[in-house]
Amino acid sequence: MDGAPAVLPLPLPLHNNNTPSSCTLNKRHTTTGTKTNGGVGVTRDMLVKKEKEKRASFMTWTAEDLAHVAKFHWVPCLFAMGLLFFMGVEYTLLMVPSSSEPFDLGFVATRSLHRVLSASPELNTFLAFLNTVFVGMQTTYILWTWLIEGRPRATISALFMFTCRGILGYSTQLPLPQGFLGSGVDFPVGNVSFFLFYSGHVAGSVIASLDMRRMQRFELARTFDVLNILQAVRLLGTRGHYTIDLAVGVGAGILFDSLAGKYEESKKIPPIAATTITKDAFFT
Numbered sequence: 001m002d003g004a005p006a007v008l009p010l011p012l013p014l015h016n017n018n019t020p021s022s023c024t025l026n027k028r029h030t031t032t033g034t035k036t037n038g039g040v041g042v043t044r045d046m047l048v049k050k051e052k053e054k055r056a057s058f059m060t061w062t063a064e065d066l067a068h069v070a071k072f073h074w075v076p077c078l079f080a081m082g083l084l085f086f087m088g089v090e091y092t093l094l095m096v097p098s099s100s101e102p103f104d105l106g107f108v109a110t111r112s113l114h115r116v117l118s119a120s121p122e123l124n125t126f127l128a129f130l131n132t133v134f135v136g137m138q139t140t141y142i143l144w145t146w147l148i149e150g151r152p153r154a155t156i157s158a159l160f161m162f163t164c165r166g167i168l169g170y171s172t173q174l175p176l177p178q179g180f181l182g183s184g185v186d187f188p189v190g191n192v193s194f195f196l197f198y199s200g201h202v203a204g205s206v207i208a209s210l211d212m213r214r215m216q217r218f219e220l221a222r223t224f225d226v227l228n229i230l231q232a233v234r235l236l237g238t239r240g241h242y243t244i245d246l247a248v249g250v251g252a253g254i255l256f257d258s259l260a261g262k263y264e265e266s267k268k269i270p271p272i273a274a275t276t277i278t279k280d281a282f283f284t
Contacts, residue, residue, distance in 0.1 A: 101177070101178055102177075102242065104177070104242050104243050105243055106236040106242070106243035106246070107177070107236060107239065107242075107243075109236070110233065110236045110237040113233070113234075113236075113237035114179060114181070114237050114238070114239065116237075117181050117237055117238060118179070118181060124181050124183055124238065125183045125184075125185055127234055128183035128185050128186035128238075129183075129185045129186075131186060131187065131201070131231055131234060132185055132186060132187040132189065134201075134205075134227050134231060135187045135201060135204070137224075138204040138205050138207075138208045138224075139204070141154075141208045141211075141212075142154045142155055142158050142204070142207065142208055142211075143155065145211055151211075152264075153211065153257070153260045153261060153264055154207055154208065154210075154211040154257075154260070156260040156263060156264070157207045157253075157256045157257045157259070157260035158204060158207055158256075160256040160259055160260060161200070161203050161204070161207065161252050161253065161256040162200060164252070164256070165195060165197075165198055165200055165203070165252070166195065168195075168197055168198065169195025169196065169197050169198075170195065172197060173195075173196075174196040174197055174242070176196070177239040177242065178239070179239045180238065180239040180240065181237075181238040181239060181240075182238075182240075186240070187201070196241060196242060196245055197242075197244070197245050197248065198244075198245045198246075198248040198249045198252055199232075199235065199241050199245045199246050199248075199249035200249070201231055201235065201241075201249070202228060202231065202232060202245075202246050202249030202250055202253070203249040203250070203252040203253040203256075204253070205224055205225075205227070205228040205231070205253070206228070206249070206250055206252075206253025206254060206257070207253045207256065207257050208224055209221045209224045209225055209228070209253075210253065210254070210257045211257075212224065232246045
């Protein structure tokens with residue numbers, strides 16, 4: 001009508017249901033047409049993406065991807081080189097005959113210390129006593145965190161670790177190394193038998209050190225780490241443990257500390273707010 005105001009046409013949307021906007025993998029805006037299938041718009045880039053998903057992952061790698069991995073993930077690359085190196089070593093190394101003593105690199109590195117301790121039984125006894133004191137320090141700290149501070153994680157970790165050590169130590173009973181220098185004051189005190197695999201001395205120290213770091217007792221943790229290294233050198237020098245016993249002891253301490261943490265998380269009581277039934281719930 002003549003008196004009616006003019007109606008301006010509404011602007012058309014940039015994209016409708018049949019032509020959705022999309023971006024390619026390199027984030028460039030696409031303006032390609034669409035192909036409809038049953039009323040659902042599918043862009044060409046989406047089809048390309050689906051085709052890539054059907055292929056094996058490595059078939060989509062580019063030189064830029066490999067350069068990125070080498071630059072930002074050099075640690076796994078270093079371990080990959082280590083894998084190839086030790087595969088060559090393992091497959092070309094002469095096996096130790098069953099009639100010979102096991103080869104231990106730690107024993108080779110501590111031959112001088114072994115000679116000194118063999119020539120001086122008093123020094124060997126003194127160092128064994130100091131080591132037993134250190135084991136007492138580990139035990140006291142781990143029990144303290146539970147009984148006094150009310151934090152059972154370190155204690156649970158030690159229980160896991162020593163139980164697993166008993167199972168593995170009994171399952172494979174390694175021969176006592178030649179040249180073993182025992183002492184009546186060494187832990188376990190009294191020259192009693194013990195499992196070689198793996199070192200409970202080392203694992204217990206690692207468990208205590210990790211707990212100290214969680215509580216930000218960094219100076220005490222560093223002190224335990226240094227004493228643990230000295231303990232490991234002494235155990236090699238006295239032929240009280242093989243190198244593999246000590247290395248697995250470190251890994252066992254880390255592993256069982258982590259498992260104890262997961263155990264604690266699984267036993268946490270959910271918040272009251274999440275379990276309380278409100279009044280309104282009865283009337284909805």
